[in-house]
Amino acid sequence: MSCTIPAGAVVALVGPSGAGKSTLFHLILRFYEPTSGRILIDDTPIHQFPVRDLRQLISYVPQETHLFSGTIRENLRYGRPSASDSDIVSAAKDANIHDFIASLPNGYGTEIGERGLRLSGGQRQRISIARAILKDAPILLLDEATSALDSETELLIQDALDKLMKHRTTIVIAHRLSTVRNADAIFVMDNGHMVEQGTHYELIQQKGLYSHLYRLQFREETVTVLERDPNVEII
Known part of the structure; x- marks a missing residue:
């Protein structure tokens, strides 16, 4: 594969498992x-x-959030050890997790347990996003992680991601194709090769692999919505 990603662009990688x-x-x-x-x-x-210098340029938000035994403050500061308390609070607010942290008896000093087991999936993910905001690296690698969350949590995380992606070169692994419609470019991969490239609307018109995957996923999501509420109107 060969591709160029302009600085500040948002591109998505899609394709089968x-x-x-x-x-x-x-x-x-x-x-x-x-x-x-x-x-x-x-x-x-x-x-x-140098590997250390390279990784300082990159923030990585994985699908499975990696948190460590310790306090919320320590986990947030992992991305930038020199961050002040006010920087940490600002990042948490942008990630829509500050109100939850502030409601805890020990606030940012709360111990979260090994791998953050005392937190929900959505809370762990927003802490991971806050950590990436705090690091403030120019390149963002985002393994989308909203598909298994409830609708309200998904909206909170998507809002946090929108703030995180501003003014950064962002590469998104997209599991839900409905989330990449506004990407500057979409790279469609299959068996280790890039087989299509373009915007959402360009790829839909090509009627290739992306169009096939999108229509399959849209059909599955529509069936799921109708199963929950047969009276809902699908637009």
Whole structure:
């Protein structure tokens, strides 16, 4: 595959399971090196960056949030150890998690348990987003994680993500295709190759893999909605 992502753009990676989307994230983060080809940031191959310096340029919000045993404050500060308390509170507000934290008896000093087991999935995800906001890196890798959440929590997280994506180069692994309609570009992957590229509307008109996946998913979501409420009007 070959592609160029302009600075500040939002692009989505879509495709069937096993297409190579997560592999691309791992290559960008240098969890392992490519056997051929190059990945460049501002015309500089990423292997020329010290790994620590490369990862300082990137915020990664995974689908499965990684939290550590300790306090909420310590988990938020992990992305930027020098962050002040006011910076932490500001990031938490942007991530729509401050009110919940403030309601806890120990506030930001609350122990969350190993892997954040004392928190709900939506709360863990918003803490992960707050951590990325606090880090303030110019590149954002986002493994979308709203599909298993209730509607109210999903709206809170989507609002937090919208704030996080501003003024950053964002690459999104999209599991729900309805969330990438406004992406600047969509790269469709299949079996390790990029097979289509364009905007949502361009790809729908091509009637290729993306159109097929979108129509299948839209049909499944419509059936689910109608099962919950047969009287709902689908637009």
